[in-house]
Amino acid sequence: MSRFRRTLRQTLTIARRDFIATVFTPIFLLFLFAPVIMGSFGAIGGLGAASAADGAQDKVRILAIVPATLARPIAQTDARLRAVFRADEAPPTLTVIAPAADPAAQARAAFDRKDLDAAAVLYGPLDRPQILYGPRGDRAADYLALLAGTSIAAERLGGALPTVAATKTAIQRRGSSIGGQHQSAFFAVFGIFFLTLFLSGQVVGTMAEERNSKVIEVLAAAVPLESVFLGKLLGMFGVAVLFVTFWGTVVSQVGSLLPPQMAAGFGDLAPAVGTPMFVLLFGAYFTMAYLLLGAVFLGVGAQASTMREIQMLSLPITILQVAMFALSSAAAARPGSWVATVAELFPLSSPFAMAGHAANSPDLWPHLAALAWQALWVTIFISVGARMFRRGVLQSGSAKPFWRRAKVG
Structure with missing residues (x-):
């Protein structure tokens, strides 16, 4: 037997010995299913955190303090703009409130309400709106500005924006x-x-x-x-x-059971x-x-x-x-x-x-x-x-x- 073959045989003998000594033991099953154990703890913690986050997210709102005559147009515009967002990317739910004697004070007081968490509040005329926003509410404030501008455009065009019938075609790339x-x-x-x-x-x-x-x-x-x-x-x-x-x-x-x-x-x-x-x-x-x-x-x-x-x-x-x-x-x-x-x-x-x-x-x-x-x-x-x-x-x-x-x- 050549030196190489003898060395290879000795190496494989050691490998087989260690493989059998590791695999054919009860503790190996615990090691094999360790991802299930870790995943279970992670899933429990994740579900708890997600439940807490969802509960808090349900209370977040963006507010528009506008007269009753603008309540319906701005709500329709909001519904139209939300159609382009995914569910997890959409702005907080819009709540329309009638203005009080002092809309500025009313807007500031909205951040102290106990029944909701105000992310951003709009008040004043739609062509020169005043928007207040809290921590991490800058994107909600941008959305309210867009909502005000789109509502004005719809009002000036006769109450509604024109409907565009776009033809959308999916394209598959030839390469990566x-x-x-x-x-x-x-x-x-x-x-x-x-x-x-x-x-x-x-x-x-x-x-x-x-x-x-x-x-x-x-x-x-x-x-x-x-x-x-x-x-x-x-x-x-x-x-x-x-x-x-x-x-x-x-x-x-499991991959075959994933959502589309x-x-x-x-x-x-x-x-x-x-x-x-x-x-x-x-x-x-x-x-x-x-x-x-x-x-x-x-x-x-x-x-x-x-x-x-x-x-x-x-x-x-x-x-x-x-x-x-x-x-x-x-x-x-x-x-x-x-x-x-x-x-x-x-x-x-x-x-x-x-x-x-x-x-x-x-x-x-x-x-x-x-x-x-x-x-x-x-x-x-x-x-x-x-x-x-x-x-x-x-x-x-x-x-x-x-x-x-x-x-x-």
Whole structure:
């Protein structure tokens, strides 16, 4: 048996061992259904917040203090203008009030009413209206000004604006739009970030238990440490693939039940390389992102011997992942800029940024170079991690991590 085949066999044996040890345990079911648990708590909190917001929003009004002769025309104009708004974008409900002896004082007093929250109040003649508005009521004030101007126009044209019979025709783009490409880019960056944030952190603690039980010393005596590290990384990646496959299947079935408007929103996602190639590249870059971050986390986590030290490493690991997401998001929003170039070349952010690049540019050759570049850095990180472990832990026999060991001499 050649050296390469023997090394490959040893690596796959370690990977199979770690995969089985992780998957065939009751705790894995808790990990697999963790998104349901987190989503349930999020949904409960979201429903409570939405209920409170809706209850407060129902009380918000815009007021028009106008004579009775203008009450009906301004209400008709309001109904006509609202037809162009979506339900969640429409101004607050209009309430028409007859003027009192002092309309200015009446308008100011409207903001102190207990039965409603006044966002903006109009009073005075419609050609020179006075509009008061409260916090976050500037858009409502603009709408009242438009409402006054449109009502005057309708009055001067005989009581109603002319009806325009417009012919509207929907057009399908032949290619992807810039907005669709940018949305696809952000979706790709966020998708890889979310998956790696949730999954790659599991690699940190894979060595701690075996260090404490001295199993790692037996493995290191029988198998090269590089094979141990790569095998453990591949085993945990297999767990990640199982997780993604399970939830990908669930989400694909739930997606068919989405409302037509929401499904149409996903249809606006239009990557420049085309959807089939984009899916393949997304999978490839998720793989490389997991291997790159996992190799770094495995090398650093191998220096920790206790759960407390592993927990202390969680914060810098999370900060690193968020930093890579921020850099790659900036690159996706500015394709071709120096920020994009830096993000695409830096090893840890390269998979994120190149996934966004696939959405913004139709060229395929940069992806071959990027995948080779990322694979090179996976090899480097695994080699460096294994060397640090060999010299810092096995050779010295010290259980202390490298950052806590005192220099000799």
